Amino acid sequence: MRILFKIVALSLIITFGHNTINAQPRVRLTREQDRNNPEDYIIYANNPTGEDRHVVVIFTDLVGYTSSLANPPAVNIGPGRSKLLRMKRDELTSGATFQFEYYTHPGVANPKIKKVDYVLPVDPGKTVSVKKLTDARLSFGGASAENIYYGLAFTGNEGDTIRAVRGGMVQEIVQDQDTEGQNVVFSKTKNYLTIKHADGTIASYDIFKSKSAMVEEGDEVLAGAPLALLTGENYQMGPNFRLSIRYLKFTYSKALKSNEWYSYHYIKPKFSTAKEGVRELQGNYTYTAVLNDDLITQDMSRKQKKKYLKSKR
Known part of the structure; x- marks a missing residue:
């Protein structure tokens, strides 16, 4: 504007x-x-x-x-x-x-990205298989090293609970889209929800069962909070959902139109795991989820943390 x-x-x-x-x-x-x-x-x-x-x-x-x-x-x-x-x-x-x-x-442009330990998006103690998603633009020369898409696919069983990898506010929910076809690799029609974190980064949770969202737009959620139910049995990799975390990048140039000053960039989050500790997830590997108060409260202020811990007594 x-x-x-x-x-x-x-x-x-x-x-x-x-x-x-x-x-x-x-x-x-x-x-x-x-x-x-x-x-x-x-x-x-x-x-x-x-x-x-x-x-x-x-x-x-x-x-x-x-x-x-x-x-x-x-x-x-x-x-x-x-x-x-x-x-x-x-x-x-x-x-x-x-x-x-x-x-x-x-949006929030050029945010100061906080270093946090993300939570695996499944039930604590559950083992989940991970695959790295490929940016299709690489095949056609349409992506640069700066704004290349980075996403992860988590596979599981139909009806598994998808959980928040980090606390934040639910921004948008679309939960009435059914993916058509069989042996699907990619679909434009999909259910998704986005959560804005305290530092301005945004997590996108793509592909979940229609009408299964357990949160509403505007809700504040904690790390590990249940979000929706797993689906995707008609996908090539079986039931799964995809996760990506992005932020808005602003670069001013007189030579560009105002809408061209902005682009989304993706981060490679590090997750807390039960066996391997905190690490960037590798594709074609399984990890076990862990959730504790330190992970839940790491984004909180001292006052918020004190209130949360008091509520658990």
Whole structure:
């Protein structure tokens, strides 16, 4: 989304870009004079979408003001009102004007990825077989080393419980899609759910039994929480589900369109296992799941951890 915001000699002009959709809530930027320094301005973002957004400010005219953030300012914001940046008046310049466009994109861009030990997504004590998924784009030269897809397939028995590999908030659930055909390798129609972690990474759980989701969008779940039931008996590898963990990467370039500044990158998580310890999973190998309080609370604040441990007494 592109929005034009202009201030000239203390006047305010707002123009919405051609791709703004009137019926949908959108992020709006406003400016307020600094009470302590009336010649300075503070730019605020008002986000009514209820979701995280990444905001990029592009200055098209800048005279007599200095931004508190490097150019171009790019900030992750949550729902509600957020302070973006300060525009400081340069007292040595007689004229004063600044004009900018701003763009918004859903998600948390360039997150600070936390090092955590992931939980195997099956019942504690259960042994599960793992396969690495191949990025089909590699065969056609369509993937680079930076954004290559990385995913894991966990095989099991029909009706097994799929569990959360890490705590977070359920973002999206699709559970009314049936995969058609037999001996399937890949299908565009599939059930899936996504969970956003505290550091902004997103786990996608693909392929599970229709109408079997045990959580709802907006739910906060802990590591090891039951999510849905295993299916996929018509897949070539038998009943299975797929897991991938990604994050949003932002790279600014004048030569690119705003939607081209963003791409999803994938991480290779390390899992806690009963026998091999913490490690990156290897394909065509079996591992035994383990779950304990340290794994469940590793993403929690001290206050949250204390409350969780107290609730178990």
